[in-house]
Amino acid sequence: MNQELLSKAAKAKEASRSLAYISTDVKNKALLNIADELKKRSDFILEANSRDMEAARDKGITGALLDRLRLTECRIAEMANGVREIVQLPDPVGEIISMWRRPNGLEIGKMRVPLGVVGIIYEARPNVTVDAAALCLKAGNAVLLRGGTEAINSNIAIASIISDAVSKSGMPEGTVSILEDTNRSVAAEMMKLNNYIDVLIPRGGAGLIKTVVENATVPVIETGVGNCHVYVDEHADLDKAKAVVVNAKCQRPGVCNAAESLLVHKNIAGTFLPAALDALRAQGVEVRGCSETKKIVPWIKEAREEDYEQEFLDLIIAVRIVENLEQAVEHIYRYGTRHSESIITENYTTARRFLQQVDAAAVYVNASTRFTDGHQFGFGAEIGISTQKLHARGPMGLRELTTIKYVIYGDGQVRE
Amino acid sequence: MNQELLSKAAKAKEASRSLAYISTDVKNKALLNIADELKKRSDFILEANSRDMEAARDKGITGALLDRLRLTECRIAEMANGVREIVQLPDPVGEIISMWRRPNGLEIGKMRVPLGVVGIIYEARPNVTVDAAALCLKAGNAVLLRGGTEAINSNIAIASIISDAVSKSGMPEGTVSILEDTNRSVAAEMMKLNNYIDVLIPRGGAGLIKTVVENATVPVIETGVGNCHVYVDEHADLDKAKAVVVNAKCQRPGVCNAAESLLVHKNIAGTFLPAALDALRAQGVEVRGCSETKKIVPWIKEAREEDYEQEFLDLIIAVRIVENLEQAVEHIYRYGTRHSESIITENYTTARRFLQQVDAAAVYVNASTRFTDGHQFGFGAEIGISTQKLHARGPMGLRELTTIKYVIYGDGQVRE
Numbered sequence: 001m002n003q004e005l006l007s008k009a010a011k012a013k014e015a016s017r018s019l020a021y022i023s024t025d026v027k028n029k030a031l032l033n034i035a036d037e038l039k040k041r042s043d044f045i046l047e048a049n050s051r052d053m054e055a056a057r058d059k060g061i062t063g064a065l066l067d068r069l070r071l072t073e074c075r076i077a078e079m080a081n082g083v084r085e086i087v088q089l090p091d092p093v094g095e096i097i098s099m100w101r102r103p104n105g106l107e108i109g110k111m112r113v114p115l116g117v118v119g120i121i122y123e124a125r126p127n128v129t130v131d132a133a134a135l136c137l138k139a140g141n142a143v144l145l146r147g148g149t150e151a152i153n154s155n156i157a158i159a160s161i162i163s164d165a166v167s168k169s170g171m172p173e174g175t176v177s178i179l180e181d182t183n184r185s186v187a188a189e190m191m192k193l194n195n196y197i198d199v200l201i202p203r204g205g206a207g208l209i210k211t212v213v214e215n216a217t218v219p220v221i222e223t224g225v226g227n228c229h230v231y232v233d234e235h236a237d238l239d240k241a242k243a244v245v246v247n248a249k250c251q252r253p254g255v256c257n258a259a260e261s262l263l264v265h266k267n268i269a270g271t272f273l274p275a276a277l278d279a280l281r282a283q284g285v286e287v288r289g290c291s292e293t294k295k296i297v298p299w300i301k302e303a304r305e306e307d308y309e310q311e312f313l314d315l316i317i318a319v320r321i322v323e324n325l326e327q328a329v330e331h332i333y334r335y336g337t338r339h340s341e342s343i344i345t346e347n348y349t350t351a352r353r354f355l356q357q358v359d360a361a362a363v364y365v366n367a368s369t370r371f372t373d374g375h376q377f378g379f380g381a382e383i384g385i386s387t388q389k390l391h392a393r394g395p396m397g398l399r400e401l402t403t404i405k406y407v408i409y410g411d412g413q414v415r416e
Numbered sequence: 417m418n419q420e421l422l423s424k425a426a427k428a429k430e431a432s433r434s435l436a437y438i439s440t441d442v443k444n445k446a447l448l449n450i451a452d453e454l455k456k457r458s459d460f461i462l463e464a465n466s467r468d469m470e471a472a473r474d475k476g477i478t479g480a481l482l483d484r485l486r487l488t489e490c491r492i493a494e495m496a497n498g499v500r501e502i503v504q505l506p507d508p509v510g511e512i513i514s515m516w517r518r519p520n521g522l523e524i525g526k527m528r529v530p531l532g533v534v535g536i537i538y539e540a541r542p543n544v545t546v547d548a549a550a551l552c553l554k555a556g557n558a559v560l561l562r563g564g565t566e567a568i569n570s571n572i573a574i575a576s577i578i579s580d581a582v583s584k585s586g587m588p589e590g591t592v593s594i595l596e597d598t599n600r601s602v603a604a605e606m607m608k609l610n611n612y613i614d615v616l617i618p619r620g621g622a623g624l625i626k627t628v629v630e631n632a633t634v635p636v637i638e639t640g641v642g643n644c645h646v647y648v649d650e651h652a653d654l655d656k657a658k659a660v661v662v663n664a665k666c667q668r669p670g671v672c673n674a675a676e677s678l679l680v681h682k683n684i685a686g687t688f689l690p691a692a693l694d695a696l697r698a699q700g701v702e703v704r705g706c707s708e709t710k711k712i713v714p715w716i717k718e719a720r721e722e723d724y725e726q727e728f729l730d731l732i733i734a735v736r737i738v739e740n741l742e743q744a745v746e747h748i749y750r751y752g753t754r755h756s757e758s759i760i761t762e763n764y765t766t767a768r769r770f771l772q773q774v775d776a777a778a779v780y781v782n783a784s785t786r787f788t789d790g791h792q793f794g795f796g797a798e799i800g801i802s803t804q805k806l807h808a809r810g811p812m813g814l815r816e817l818t819t820i821k822y823v824i825y826g827d828g829q830v831r832e
Contacts, residue, residue, distance in 0.1 A: 017749065017773075017775070020772075020773075020775060021772040021773065100794065102792070102793075102794055106783055106787060108793055108794070113775070115805050115806075116775070116805060194629070198805050198806075199805070199806055213610070213633060214633050217629060217630050219635065219636070219804060219805075219806040220635070221806070237828070239828075240827070240828035243828060243830050244828065244830055246830075247830035247831055248830075251830070251831050333433065355823050356436075356437040357433075357436075357437065359433070359436060359529070359532075359821070360821065361821060361822060362821070362822040362824060363821060363822070363823055363824065364824045364826060365824070365825050365826060366825075366826040366827050366828050366829070367522055367824055367825075367826025367827075367828070367829040367830075368829065368830045368831050370830070370831040371522060371824065371829070371831060372822075376518070376831065377518075377524055377822070378516065378518055378524070388635060389531050389532060389614050389615065389635075389819040390531075390614075390615055390635040390637075390806060390807040390819070391806040391807040393819055393820055393821065393822075394820075394821075394822050403805040403806070403809055404809055404810075405775070405776065405777060405778070405779060405809065405810075406777060406778040406779070406788075406793070406809075406810050407771050407779055408778060408779065408780045408781070408783055408787065409781050409782075409783075410780060410781060410782040410783025411656070411782050411783075412653070412655075412656035412659060412660065412782050412783070413782070413783040413784065413787070414659050414660055414662075414663035414664075414667070414783075414784045414786070415663055415667050415784050415786040415787060415792065
């Protein structure tokens with residue numbers, strides 16, 4: 001067992017014991033300290049980041065990946081502001097979700113409490129270090145971070161600032177820590193540390209998430225891949241439909257809640273598709289459609305099976321004309337990833353059927369899939385979007401970083 | 417991949433699609449059919465059970481294990497009645513837990529939906545076949561059962577009756593199925609069938625649960641081991657304390673919510689222990705205490721370290737005198753399994769501290785730990801008691817067999 005891992009995990013576990021009932025005031029003070037120190041010590045962070053950037057360039061990393069790694073004064077200020085926003089959110093811990101009295105007089109309450117120790121395994125974006133730490137801390141959890149090699153200097157610098165700020169605020173040592181050893185074998189050991197870590201949240205690409213799901217014995221919350229669809233029904237308002245499709249595809253194509261496929265009812269395909277696909281083309285979108293689509297709009301590329309399976313994360317959309325609602329639902333079942341699915345229709349019964357029959361974290365009527373997001377849902381912040389069914393599904397805010405315990409008030413009751 | 421497993425898992429997955437929105441009436445009708453058929457065809461079940469009993473005796477199985485395997489007319493009638501009780505419970509599916517309107521007019525609702533396919537891996541008690549199937553069905557889940565070798569004939573007989581009754585009620589094939597191949601390698605494959613099974617619930621001894629937790633990639637709900645404590649504080653009402661301790665230990669010693677250890681504040685140990693331990697002895701309890709306890713009550717055995725670690729599941733109790741609340745909390749943290757913990761005290765602040773500082777599924781003031789149970793909590797039924805923090809904690813009723821999906825009503829909203 002790696003000694004750094006064991007020692008930090010044990011300290012996190014120990015810290016989680018008193019974090020469970022630390023006051024909101026102390027937690028908020030720590031968060032404000034973190035925000036202040038991040039800004040004050042941005043030079044320290046930027047220096048560490050420049051070493052990561054240099055190493056990345058030496059490795060030949062370029063483009064979006066290099067951009068994700070880059071920190072600037074402005075990005076650090078954004079991270080600090082993100083922390084300040086979390087201060088404003090209500091503390092989920094201690095909330096009694098429900099309480100009832102049994103015939104024998106026992107009063108049973110369901111109380112929200114922290115999960116304990118949250119392990120975050122993530123890739124090259126150093127802002128995750130701040131986001132994850134701040135959210136976990138506000139929900140009363142200790143957090144053990146394991147970032148990628150590329151951002152290790154930035155992550156260590158940020159984590160040390162956070163640790164200092166946390167300690168100065170009177171919170172226990174071990175509340176926030178980061179593994180400096182980014183060896184894969186250490187991450188593999190971390191995934192099996194059930195005695196110390198209560199839940200693992202992987203954040204990153206499909207490969208990382210798959211590795212964690214397949215190797216962890218610690219319970220995992222899977223965040224995820226979004227192969228999202230917009231289905232334009234025969235009774236759609238076609239203006240709404242066009243606006244939603246363009247938004248869902250183009251507003252930010254690189255994220256999991258962007259639409260990847262467009263399904264169109266055959267009865268309106270001839271009217272809808274020419275204008276809609278033109279609008280997409282005007283935004284620079286490459287369209288890959290079924291043969292029926294190509295008959296209506298000849299300039300598109302022909303779609304292959306794998307185009308319906310893909311999360312493009314890019315300005316590409318797959319289009320298919322369907323016979324009816326059932327075929328749309330079937331297509332979504334077959335190719336979807338249970339993330340976000342939207343129907344555009346004015347028909348009451350069709351809308352209800354879609355809501356019932358489509359199994360996904362978020363099912364929409366007449367709205368863009370891009371709303372699947374903690375801020376857009378009104379949670380104030382999010383640590384990811386869960387595509388699994390256990391514990392949390394959809395955007396995960398502070399509440400999803402808690403569990404419950406039953407508190408039972410009696411006056412001597414015994415069981416008959 | 418085992419063909420029986422693959423075929424049954426695929427059918428369960430397919431069934432789960434329409435089960436997700438099948439009406440409560442159909443589900444209840446199916447449950448009533450199951451109850452009727454179990455009683456009508458009890459001879460068929462008893463014949464199969466007699467084969468299991470004979471094989472068990474041939475293997476030298478005796479005592480409690482053999483008793484768990486045995487079915488009688490009366491036990492079958494109890495199983496059928498259990499199913500009828502589930503009919504009476506409200507259907508959790510479709511409940512909107514909360515719904516809110518965003519500034520942009522989007523209405524976001526959090527709706528309870530089935531988990532999908534629940535896999536149950538269990539040991540020798542054939543009644544689990546009925547309980548688990550009925551609860552999963554009512555919550556709209558398909559269920560794939562994998563019971564132990566010892567009860568395989570009984571389980572197959574029961575499952576075939578259930579399947580028949582389910583089909584006759586208009587529910588899809590694959591709603592309830594059981595693996596006839598009880599080879600361990602098949603169970604191992606089942607634990608990794610993430611594409612077909614949404615959650616695994618192991619039910620059985622600590623060994624079985626450990627195996628599932630360590631080997632499954634399908635999300636697991638751990639049910640569990642209970643090393644439960646009663647702490648008698650210096651401000652306890654000693655009559656209440658004695659009654660609770662005797663009840664928590666003796667009312668049914670073989671279950672997970674029975675108390676295994678008694679912690680006593682030093683200031684009342686001299687007064688409390690002689691009478692309390694006498695009362696336990698009168699119930700046939702073997703007492704193993706710390707050296708301080710033995711000074712007060714010389715007839716007890718001396719406790720060893722491992723006595724505090726054990727779930728005796730028997731008429732044995734470990735006793736320790738502690739300095740104060742902190743030492744009691746520390747002892748529970750060190751030896752407890754986060755199941756059910758109780759303090760006996762009349763002191764308001766001490767009670768609050770115990771409730772705050774003890775991390776367990778159920779934390780009691782002045783009541784027996786034996787109440788941690790779905791029926792006792794008022795859930796009407798339970799599929800187990802979760803000792804993990806993810807998804808469900810404590811007694812799991814119908815609600816804990818569901819997940820949520822967000823349903824979002826818009827009128828053309830797009831993201832800015």
